[in-house]
Amino acid sequence: MQALEHTYHQEWDTITIFTDSKSAIQAITNFKWDASAYIPGIIRHITNFKASGTKVRLFWIPGHAGIAGNMVADHLANLRRTEKDGSILKNVYSVPEKIREIINDHKQQMLQRIKATTTNLAVTSRHSMGILPWHTHSVRPIQSALIRLRSGHSKLNGTISKWDMDTQPNCPHGCTETENASHVLLQCPTYSTAREELKQTLEKLKYPMDVPTLTGINCSIAKHSQKKIAQKLIVFLIESKLLERI
Numbered sequence: 001m002q003a004l005e006h007t008y009h010q011e012w013d014t015i016t017i018f019t020d021s022k023s024a025i026q027a028i029t030n031f032k033w034d035a036s037a038y039i040p041g042i043i044r045h046i047t048n049f050k051a052s053g054t055k056v057r058l059f060w061i062p063g064h065a066g067i068a069g070n071m072v073a074d075h076l077a078n079l080r081r082t083e084k085d086g087s088i089l090k091n092v093y094s095v096p097e098k099i100r101e102i103i104n105d106h107k108q109q110m111l112q113r114i115k116a117t118t119t120n121l122a123v124t125s126r127h128s129m130g131i132l133p134w135h136t137h138s139v140r141p142i143q144s145a146l147i148r149l150r151s152g153h154s155k156l157n158g159t160i161s162k163w164d165m166d167t168q169p170n171c172p173h174g175c176t177e178t179e180n181a182s183h184v185l186l187q188c189p190t191y192s193t194a195r196e197e198l199k200q201t202l203e204k205l206k207y208p209m210d211v212p213t214l215t216g217i218n219c220s221i222a223k224h225s226q227k228k229i230a231q232k233l234i235v236f237l238i239e240s241k242l243l244e245r246i
């Protein structure tokens with residue numbers, strides 16, 4: 001019931017509910033309104049979803065026995081869907097595989113929806129949902145700096161000046177350019193010595209020295225290279241003392 005209410009204001013093509021209660025599934029699929037106090041509400045939610053074109057699928061998973069095993073697959077294979085045509089779910093995968101597939105479907109749907117709302121490369125270059133390992137760091141100031149660089153919402157003058165009239169957007173080291181991620185990572189001569197190792201690493205890996213590559217949002221780069229770039233970026237941020245500014 002709560003799961004349904006959570007999804008109620010989101011637009012999904014398909015909603016999949018896993019429950020370990022067979023009696024609940026039976027009550028819902030057979031419209032047994034009086035089976036429990038929750039059933040009428042659940043049936044009403046599902047009916048509303050179906051009326052608005054959203055498919056609702058109910059799956060039974062065993063409560064305490066884990067979710068592996070052929071017995072469960074057989075149960076699933078015989079489980080009727082809630083659709084009116086009464087079509088039978090043909091379960092060719094094992095249950096964990098099926099669950100993974102459904103979860104991945106949902107994640108892809110969610111990603112496509114989020115992508116459609118933005119031109120931010122940090123989002124549009126993503127192939128999958130979830131946390132990318134090279135975006136994370138166990139040291140909090142480093143983690144914050146990585147997030148700020150990726151999002152563009154840093155504490156650099158270029159950002160601060162947008163809401164603080166006393167701050168000029170220019171680089172404080174005498175450059176005429178706006179102080180933003182691109183300036184401090186790529187251009188500012190103040191950090192050229194600290195930047196050298198980062199530059200060489202990218203040359204060796206044959207990737208361009210640009211903000212998406214450095215901040216790990218160019219998702220066409222392989223994982224092991226992403227990690228190397230992130231490591232060198234962190235060294236640069238520490239050596240240049242930019243960590244305290246970003």
Ligand SMILES: [Zn+2]
Pocket residue numbers: 171172173174175183187188189190
């Ligand atoms: Zn500068």
